[in-house]
Amino acid sequence: MTxxxxxxxxxxxxxxxxxxHSSCPENVYFHFVALKNNYFQDSRKMVKSVFPSLSFKVYSFNEFRVKKLISSSIRQALDNPLNYARTYLAEIIQPCVERVIYLDSDVVLVDDIQKLWSISLTG
Structure with missing residues (x-):
C-alpha cells in the first residue's frame, strides 16, 4: 500500500x-511505499502512532523514476508519481518477499484477506 x-x-x-476481518491479524505484514521526501521520514512514526503493534516496513520510492513518464491527464490524482509505484514493487520490496497483495489506500475489506492470499496463481 502506498x-x-x-x-x-x-x-x-x-x-x-x-x-x-483477519482471522490471524498477527500473521499480516504490511509493506508501505512512500515518496522519498520530507514526509517519508515521518511516515513510519505516523503508522506506528496509529497501530503500535503493527508489523510493517516503509520503503521509499523515488518519484523522479516515473515523473518524466507521466503526461498530464484528465484526473489530477493520476499525475501523482506514487500511483505508479505498484509497477516497481518487485524492485522496491526486499527480495525475500515472494508474494504480496497490493491494496489501494481507498479499499476496505469486509472478509478475511487470508482467503485472497490462499488463491493459487498457478495454472
Missing part, C-alpha cells in the same frame, strides 16, 4: 479493515 499525506486516513481505514 502512503501519502493527502490520503493517510484512507490508508488507516484500509489497514484497520484488514486487521479487523
Amino acid at each position: 502512503l501519502n499525506v493527502k490520503y493517510f486516513r484512507r490508508s488507516v481505514a484500509a489497514v484497520h479493515s484488514v486487521l479487523k
Whole structure:
C-alpha cells in the first residue's frame, strides 16, 4: 500500500479493515511505499502512532523514476508519481518477499484477506 499525506486516513481505514476481518491479524505484514521526501521520514512514526503493534516496513520510492513518464491527464490524482509505484514493487520490496497483495489506500475489506492470499496463481 502506498502512503501519502493527502490520503493517510484512507490508508488507516484500509489497514484497520484488514486487521479487523483477519482471522490471524498477527500473521499480516504490511509493506508501505512512500515518496522519498520530507514526509517519508515521518511516515513510519505516523503508522506506528496509529497501530503500535503493527508489523510493517516503509520503503521509499523515488518519484523522479516515473515523473518524466507521466503526461498530464484528465484526473489530477493520476499525475501523482506514487500511483505508479505498484509497477516497481518487485524492485522496491526486499527480495525475500515472494508474494504480496497490493491494496489501494481507498479499499476496505469486509472478509478475511487470508482467503485472497490462499488463491493459487498457478495454472
